Amino acid sequence: MTQTASSQSTTEASQDGHKPDAAAAVEAIAVRSRNAARRMARANRAWKDKALREIAESLVAKRDVVLQANRQDLDEGKVNGTSAALLDRLTLDSKRIDGLAAALENLAALPDPVGTVMRGQTLPNGLRLRQVHVPMGVVAAIYEARPNVTVDIAGLALKSGNAVILRGGSAARHTNVALLGIIRDALDRVGLPADAVQSVDEYGRDGANALMRARGLVDVLIPRGGRELIQSVVNNAKVPVIETGEGNVHIYLDESAGTEMAVDILLNAKTQRPSVCNTVETLLVHRDAAASADVLAALAGAGVRLHVDQRVAGILPSGVQATAATDEDWAREYMDLDLAVAMVDSMDDALRHIRTWTTGHTEAIITNDLRNAERFIAEIDSAAVIVNASTRFTDGGELGLGAEVGISTQKMHARGPMGLRELTTTKWIVQGDGQVRD
């Protein structure tokens, strides 16, 4: 009956060989998670950092175990006809494991958000008041076939004093079992509860659904992955969700924009890493923007496929190819070397286009006109508004948050890049010496 920390204890029913009801199994996991969360909330920073470093060392030491499990997933994936792109995301190698360990070391070096006093005062009646950051409690994450997310989210949740329940993609299941075992054993060794990191993977889709409906048991659910996954979670969840990621990012090239800056920023925003959410997807050029032709030529020269409206087609430099844009292009997050380009007559038109098509992630203006910059900042209603810089800066690391949980495109709780603080809530602490209300 003894169990190592690495194997999650399962319900009796499953030990008999019967698959228990997923909802009941997930509830049992969540109850264990709640108990573990209480212990994590009281662990001080030094203890949590020790756990993160223990996990990092263990990942490196048990590299072979992880790589072997990963090869098993890759072999099964090939047999099942998994796409090359998915297989690539699924693949861990020695360097990626070193990267995961290094990320955990970085996390250990970051300040602890727990215990930070958000505000406080002494009231006229002598009550001492403070609003303090405390862990959320039980964090859940549903993600796809990138096993690095397993380590990443577990590390972020632990550092912020939470317990976490994971649901990874079935394509990565052997790798995730190996990673989970390493993490749980490490927690056990430093005296923190192994159940602070659990998985519902063995219950498949039913497990994921039960997790989404575990109201009162899960404090926050974070979906990480493509649009379809995120929308499915947002639509089906009964627990609080933080919506992340979708970025139909716009850059508006104002009539006053200088050519050199415009070319630099557009090339960076589109080509530096086209597959991520903060890459630009639509360029709006003012009809009098002198920089337009050079920008289009530079983008085409860098291999960007342009999807343009009729008026932009009329100003294309000779030799630059483009296809005609439709409404689909304005809506689309290409996440590839494609860019939609439209011409506008005014900032009003630019703002209207953005309002119509934005996902509220990031929008930028390139301008030398102060009034236009101010107006763009005031009127754009997105998580990040950028003046004269690349949209690629909408990133927790770049904005100085240290670590990134994801990029929230919702308005409640967190908006834009989320750091450790966004995995906490607050608690009012009121201390008196007998005060009562009149």
Place this chain on the structure above:
Amino acid sequence: MTQTASSQSTTEASQDGHKPDAAAAVEAIAVRSRNAARRMARANRAWKDKALREIAESLVAKRDVVLQANRQDLDEGKVNGTSAALLDRLTLDSKRIDGLAAALENLAALPDPVGTVMRGQTLPNGLRLRQVHVPMGVVAAIYEARPNVTVDIAGLALKSGNAVILRGGSAARHTNVALLGIIRDALDRVGLPADAVQSVDEYGRDGANALMRARGLVDVLIPRGGRELIQSVVNNAKVPVIETGEGNVHIYLDESAGTEMAVDILLNAKTQRPSVCNTVETLLVHRDAAASADVLAALAGAGVRLHVDQRVAGILPSGVQATAATDEDWAREYMDLDLAVAMVDSMDDALRHIRTWTTGHTEAIITNDLRNAERFIAEIDSAAVIVNASTRFTDGGELGLGAEVGISTQKMHARGPMGLRELTTTKWIVQGDGQVRD
């Protein structure tokens, strides 16, 4: 075809005499709300305060219109057999209208949360960064037959730069139409959009349901009312909700508690205003707490009906009556002069009882023991943790927030008393001079 601001423009279908589809009508209202929200977000504090004062003056000036509409609701209520308690909540009189106007004046005197910089820095690459509070956008509220909430929520939403969509109880519909007309006319007079305050009342339950499902159109929905209303909204809403109000509040009487302080706090927490959410509902007494008998005698003397476990029954002072408590009593929010009382052997037992039955609103300890106070603060996972003071202090006004939107019992976005700041979100503003990512 001309319309005064006081009458919301309705869809063409309804002008033909056909009731349009509630979902379509609510969508049209939400689109107008979004447009109004854009204008509200750009209004500075002076302008918003002018609107609040204009509404306050107008309420007083048009007092008779409101009272007449209110009498109509009361008359219909009596015909329909509405309970006396509901009729009382529904009733406005001249003094209550003065109170509403005064609350708006107070709101005008409060600082504007919009534009407050939450954090900011200049990055090593020269990017200037700030995270600024901005309005949520479209706030929705579903509430019951208290017409004061119409003015209250509208004022809070306007002050924080939002537009608001209201769904009041049908029992107050004439009063709400009158109040809405006064608010919208006042907005119009000061040059702010009347559509910043709209109602879906004419679409009845279908309107309320459509509002709950208006994903992407409503930024946050706040239910205000009893447990049933709040649970129905939480369970059915597809838009982000802030759960408010339920308070199964505990006080733990530690073995070291002094009698005088214990009596004062318990009497205040139970009898000062028993019908509200921050009133105490369960008292846990340590088996060695010397203050217990005096506390129970004082409560009984103040007319509190005690529901006690067997061990508490054994220490009841002579002449004090009590009924036997069941699990229902531990779970129940009486909101009346009733109190459940249990005896515990240790703080462990007290914490376990609270964990089992709490709604996460407020818990207090009465103690003279530093270690016990610290442990209670650390381990209680509720919006407010109070040491040696009445639980009645969990209130926006008392905690210095100025105005109160409600008391959040959830962990996401806001926890505990919510002020104006909790009706805002944030926006990252990034300003550079051509920065790109390496």
